[in-house]
Amino acid sequence: MALTTIGFDADDTLWHSESHFLLTTDRFCELLAPWTQASRLQSPSTGDSSQRELIETQLINIERRNLQLLGYGAKAFTLSMIETAIEVSEGEIPASAIAEILRWGHELLNHPVELLDGVNATLDALAGSYELLLITKGDLLHQESKIAQSGIAPIFSGIEIVSNKTADSYQRVLHGRALHAKEFLMVGNSVRSDVLPVLELGAQAVHIPYHVTWALEEHESTDLQAEQFHSCRNISELPALLSSLN
Amino acid sequence: MALTTIGFDADDTLWHSESHFLLTTDRFCELLAPWTQASRLQSPSTGDSSQRELIETQLINIERRNLQLLGYGAKAFTLSMIETAIEVSEGEIPASAIAEILRWGHELLNHPVELLDGVNATLDALAGSYELLLITKGDLLHQESKIAQSGIAPIFSGIEIVSNKTADSYQRVLHGRALHAKEFLMVGNSVRSDVLPVLELGAQAVHIPYHVTWALEEHESTDLQAEQFHSCRNISELPALLSSLN
Numbered sequence: 001m002a003l004t005t006i007g008f009d010a011d012d013t014l015w016h017s018e019s020h021f022l023l024t025t026d027r028f029c030e031l032l033a034p035w036t037q038a039s040r041l042q043s044p045s046t047g048d049s050s051q052r053e054l055i056e057t058q059l060i061n062i063e064r065r066n067l068q069l070l071g072y073g074a075k076a077f078t079l080s081m082i083e084t085a086i087e088v089s090e091g092e093i094p095a096s097a098i099a100e101i102l103r104w105g106h107e108l109l110n111h112p113v114e115l116l117d118g119v120n121a122t123l124d125a126l127a128g129s130y131e132l133l134l135i136t137k138g139d140l141l142h143q144e145s146k147i148a149q150s151g152i153a154p155i156f157s158g159i160e161i162v163s164n165k166t167a168d169s170y171q172r173v174l175h176g177r178a179l180h181a182k183e184f185l186m187v188g189n190s191v192r193s194d195v196l197p198v199l200e201l202g203a204q205a206v207h208i209p210y211h212v213t214w215a216l217e218e219h220e221s222t223d224l225q226a227e228q229f230h231s232c233r234n235i236s237e238l239p240a241l242l243s244s245l246n
Numbered sequence: 247m248a249l250t251t252i253g254f255d256a257d258d259t260l261w262h263s264e265s266h267f268l269l270t271t272d273r274f275c276e277l278l279a280p281w282t283q284a285s286r287l288q289s290p291s292t293g294d295s296s297q298r299e300l301i302e303t304q305l306i307n308i309e310r311r312n313l314q315l316l317g318y319g320a321k322a323f324t325l326s327m328i329e330t331a332i333e334v335s336e337g338e339i340p341a342s343a344i345a346e347i348l349r350w351g352h353e354l355l356n357h358p359v360e361l362l363d364g365v366n367a368t369l370d371a372l373a374g375s376y377e378l379l380l381i382t383k384g385d386l387l388h389q390e391s392k393i394a395q396s397g398i399a400p401i402f403s404g405i406e407i408v409s410n411k412t413a414d415s416y417q418r419v420l421h422g423r424a425l426h427a428k429e430f431l432m433v434g435n436s437v438r439s440d441v442l443p444v445l446e447l448g449a450q451a452v453h454i455p456y457h458v459t460w461a462l463e464e465h466e467s468t469d470l471q472a473e474q475f476h477s478c479r480n481i482s483e484l485p486a487l488l489s490s491l492n
Contacts, residue, residue, distance in 0.1 A: 069355050071387035075321040082328065083348055091341045095332045098344055102329055109315050140386040141317035141409040163387040 001182040003204070003245065006126060007173075008156075009188030010136035010143065012210035013235070015150060016114045021077060022212055024104050028081055029055045031097055035089035059084045060215045067216065071163055073139030078105030109142055113149045118236035123155050125239045134159045135173060135186070137193065165193040167200040174201070187238065191219040195229050206230040206241065247428040249450070249491065252372060253419075254402075255434030256382035256389065258456035259481070261396060262360045267323060268458055270350045274327055275301045277343055281335035305330045306461045313462065317409055319385030324351030355388055359395045364482035369401050371485045379404045381419060381432070383411050383439065411439035413446040420447070433484065437465040441475050452476040452487065 011017035029052045036051045063080045070076035081101050085093045126132060134156045136143050143161045147153050158177065162169040174184060181202040188194025189210040196219070198205040207229055230245075232238055257263035275298045282297045309326045316322035327347045331339045372378060380402045382389050389407045393399050404423065408415040420430055427449040434440025434454070441451040442465070453475055476491075478484055 069352060070321060071385070075316060075325060079321060079324060079348065079351065082344065086341045086345045086348075089341065091345070093341045095335065095337045095339045095341075095344070098328065098341070099332045099337070102325065102332075105325065106315060139317070140407065144409050161386065163390050 001180055003130070003185055003242070004183045005131040005133060005177075005179055005185070006242070007133040007135045007170075007184060007186040007198075008123075009186070009190065009194045010134055010146065011138065012189040013116070013187060013194070013208060014119050014134075014152065015116060015146065018210060018212050018214050020108055020111050021074075021214065024077075024081075024108060025056060025059065027104065028059065028085075028101070031100060032085060032088050032093075035092060055084070055088060058088055062087070064216060071139075072137055073142055074105055074108040075139055075142075077108070078102065081105075113146050115150065115152070116235060118234060120152065122235045122238050123152060126242070127155050130242075131157045133157065133173070133177075135162065135165070135170070136160070137162050137165050165190075165197055167197040170197055170201055170203070174203075185242075187235075189213070190217040192217050199229060204230070204245075206232055206238065208232045208235055208238075247426055249376070249431055249488070250429045251377040251379060251423075251425055251431070252488070253379040253381045253416075253430060253432040253444075254369075255432070255436065255440045256380055256392065257384065258435040259433060259440070259454060260361060260365050260380075260398065261392065262362065264456060264458050264460050266354055266357050267320075267460065270323075270327075270354060271302060271305065273350065274305065274331075274347065277346060278331060278334050278339075281338055301330070301334060304334055308333070310462060317385075318383055319388055320351055320354040321385055321388075323354070324348065327351075355391075359392050361396065361398070362481060364480060366398065368481045368484050369398060372488070373401050376488075377403045379406065379419070379423075381406045381408065381411070381416070383408050411436075411443055413443040416443055416447055416449070420449075431488075433481075435459070436463040438463050445475060450476070450491075452478055452484065454478045454481055454484075 008014055032055050033051060036055060059080065062084045063077065066076060066080050066083070070079060078101060081104070082098055085097060085101060123132060132155055134147065134153075136147075138161070140161055147159060153159065160173050162173075170186070174181060184198075185204040185206065186194050186198040187206045187208060189208055190213070191207055195205040195207050208231070230241055232241055254260055278301050279297060282301060305326065308330045309323065312322060312326050312329070316325060324347060327350070328344055331343065331347060369378060378401055380393065380399075384407070386407055393405060399405065406419050408419075416432070420427060427447045430444075431450040431452065432440050432444040433452045435456040436459070437453055441453050444451040454477070476487055478487055
């Protein structure tokens with residue numbers, strides 16, 4: 001059965017996203033620095049870099065704890081930052097700092113979409129030979145708004161925004177389009193979300209790492225040895241890779 | 247062309263929602279009461295009830311201002327409550343009060359689904375004669391979780407979660423199912439979201455008011471005179487109404 005359909009992840013595959021979250025995390029750790037002195041997070045010998053690490057670890061733990069309830073995206077991240085700020089400061093953080101965090105959340109949601117290098121040319125090159133799908137997770141309104149802003153929506157024959165990327169959610173997408181797994185290949189930056197659940201269905205996947213990976217998308221590399229999937233260093237290598245598969 | 251498909255709104259049409267938000271708003275206004283004394287919101291002659299009204303008005307204004315960026319749902323509501331608390335208290339609100347607001351947000355997202363009276367029997371009565379669709383807006387993950395919890399998902403031949411209910415979004419739903427507007431009737435509690443955009447497409451709509459309406463869903467009644475749609479006092483009247491249309 002021939003490959004007919006290529007699915008693309010969006011955040012960190014077609015446009016920059018995690019780099020904005022990372023910059024916000026940096027500002028967040030700076031904002032909280034004054035409160036880590038007195039806090040239980042601080043051990044006597046830790047310097048600036050491990051202070052930052054401790055705040056970031058606390059943020060990630062709270063994001064992980066909230067994931068099932070709040071899901072993915074900038075609103076969930078903002079709520080988790082506020083919760084972390086209150087915990088780390090042991091309730092001492094002033095409202096002005098919380099207002100700053102709210103502004104960062106708005107900035108993340110308002111950030112202009114910046115396509116990764118090579119995205120337009122690659123999609124153009126593939127559109128003649130394959131049906132292209134955009135399959136993304138996160139906040140519905142924010143994803144819709146980024147897709148509209150990106151200018152690349154018309155090249156996709158379908159756009160699917162899902163709350164989480166599991167084998168089940170991919171199965172629903174394939175089923176809705178009467179696609180067999182063998183006809184489908186997924187492209188994305190997250191082994192956890194874009195590769196493993198797709199392999200589980202018997203479809204193919206191409207991993208294109210982004211220069212930073214969100215902690216909750218990280219995947220133990222030791223598990224990867226046994227998995228069979230393709231990799232590119234950047235999206236421009238994709239057409240040649242797909243040709244080599246045929 | 248015969249009516250074949252009935253669309254149902256979910257929040258406040260199939261299950262309770264706004265009543266939980268209203269209870270949270272009550273607690274929010276109580277929480278902020280100490281800060282309204284010194285605030286610009288307070289005019290010398292206003293008593294308790296108008297204090298509450300002033301806080302609520304401020305919350306609604308901030309929700310309206312955030313709507314395009316944050317969209318609908320409990321996460322957006324929580325972020326707007328926090329923003330309102332900081333504004334109304336002029337930055338004086340302590341972190342412990344913000345933590346309380348975060349907990350209310352989690353409670354809203356965790357609240358068990360309570361079907362409205364008559365929902366099960368009405369859906370059962372209609373399922374033999376019509377295709378039933380569930381068409382809801384708001385937070386993707388929270389809506390999915392409520393649909394799963396409700397136990398009524400299997401009766402629907404399709405479930406659509408949209409970021410906003412406009413004529414365009416209904417058009418996409420109808421188009422995706424190759425439905426003509428004349429084959430479709432929408433049922434919901436919001437004139438603004440469930441009735442007017444559907445009438446605009448030339449489809450029919452039934453308005454079933456919920457006992458409370460969120461301010462941003464309110465519709466000027468003067469505009470309604472010219473509109474042609476059906477009304478029921480509760481969902482149990484729907485089968486008889488639909489029979490009378492044939």
